[in-house]
Amino acid sequence: MTMQMPCLKNADTPRFKRWGLWLGACLLSQAQLGFAADLVTTDTAFEVLQKQAQQWAASHPSFQGKQVQVAPLDPRITVQNCQQTMQFEQPFSNQPALRVRCAQPAWQLFVNLNTGQAFAPVNRANAGAPVLHKVLVSKELLKRGTVITPAMFSVAEMPAAGMENQIISDIKIIKNMELVRDLTPNTPLRSYDVKNAVLVKRGQEVQVTAGEGQGFSITMRAEALQDGGWGEQIRLKNVESGRSLQGVITGPNAAKLR
Template sequence: MKNKLPIFCRLLDQLVARGLLMGLAVWLFSASSFAAGPGSQAAPGSSPLQVLQNSVKNWVAQSGHVSADQVVLAPLDARVKVRACERPLAMDVPFSNAQTIRVRCTQPVWQQFVQVNVAVKASEPQSQSKPDKTAEPAKRWVLVASVPLQRGMTLNETHVQRAQVDSTSMPVNVLEQASEVMHAEVVRDVRPGVPLRSHDIRPTVLVKRGQMVLMSVGQPQGFQISARVEAMQDGRFGEQIKLKNRDSGRELSGRVQGPNQVVGL
C-alpha cells in the first residue's frame, strides 16, 4: 500500500499538469483568434473631405433609392477646409432646392453645404431594330440663360427662363427652377439659350467681412430679436460665419440668410 501511494500521486500530478497545459493552449488559441478578428484590420485613413463626400453620396443614394455611383458632387470652394468630425455626420435638405445638402458635425460643431446631382442611367435597348426616325425626341423643361451670362454676375429671375429642350443629349446636372439661381453668381460664361448646370453657378457672397449686418434670433411669426453686429468673415447664402457684438465684444455665430442678413445660431 505504501508503494502504491507515491505512484498514485505521480499520476495525479501528471494529470493536473496536462490539464493546465491543455487549458493554456486553449487560452492561447482563443486569444490569437480574437486578435486576428476583423476589428484588428484597420482601414486606411481617409481625409475629412473624403469622409464628407462618401457620407453625402451614401445618404443621397439611400434617400433617393439610387446607386452611389449615380450621385455627383459639385466641387467645394478651394478656400473651404473640411475639418475632421468625431461623431457621425448628420445630413438634411434645409432649402426648397433638393440639390443642396447640409452636412453637420456635433463635435466639433460645424456645418457645410454641398451641391449634388443624381445622374440618370440610360436604359439598355430592348431590341436591335432601327429607331423610328419619325418619332419626336423627348422634351424636358429646364432652365436656360435668357441673356449672356458673364463670370461673376449675380443672378436673379430676369437672367433665366424655362424652356423645353431635347433631353437625349441633356447633361445630368441641369437646373430646372428659377429659385435655384437665387443668391447665386456665375462661375463661367454662358450663352443665351444654353441650359444652366449646377456647376455653372455658386452661392454669392452676401456678407462681407467688417460690414455691419442684421442678425435675427427667434421665429418670424412669434418672438424675434434683431441686432446689428459685425461680420468677422465673408459669407455666402446658407454658410455659417462668425460675428461680433461691438458693444459687448462678444463673439457670435450666424447663418447667412440674405444680403447683410444672418440668423443667429
C-alpha cells in the first residue's frame, strides 16, 4: 500500500503560512538536537583507566605531587570496560608499575605510570657516554607462562634508554611471578613481562592452615573455588564438611584462613 501526503488547500492563507513556519522551526530544532547528540562522546575504557589511575596516584605516597600518565599498552592488550571502580595496587615498591583489577567483569592487568619528574643536570664531561643500569637478564629462553625464579636470571649492566621506569633490577620482587610472553636469552626483564603466578587453580585441592601465631595450628583439605596468585584471597570449600571458607594463598596449592 502506498501512502500519500495530503495536499493542503488554501496553503497561502496566513493561518497556513504561520503553521508552516512553526513546523519548519520545529524540524530545524530537532535536527540541531540530533546533531548535538552526535557530538557527545564517551571516554574509552583506556581513558577511564587513565583517569582512575591518576586519582589513585594523587593520594598515594609514591606519586603525590607528580604528574602521572599511564604508559601506552601493548597493542595486543585490550582494556575491557569495567562496570565498577577499578582497584589499584603497586606490587613493586621501587617500580612505577601498577596492578589494575576489575571485579565486574573480572580481569586484571599491569600498567606502567610515566611520572613527570625533573631530571638532574647533564654532566658535560660524560655527556657522550651512555648511562648504564643494572638489569635482570634471562640466562636462557623462557616460555610464556613459566613461573620464574632468581636462578633463571643474572644481573647485567646495559643502557636502558626509554625504559628506565620499566626495568626490574631487584631479584627479590620476581618471586611467585610468571611470564606473560616469551623471553629470549640476555633480554632485560621488564615490569610488563610478568604477572602474579597462578599458584592455585579452581577445582584443585588446597592445604589450608589455621591458627598460626596463636599457639596452635590446624591443617585441613579444601577445594579451590577460583584461581589465585600469592597473597590473593580466594573462596574455598572444606572437603569434609562442605563449609565455605575464605583463604589467602601462601604458595602452590597452599593457603591460610582469612
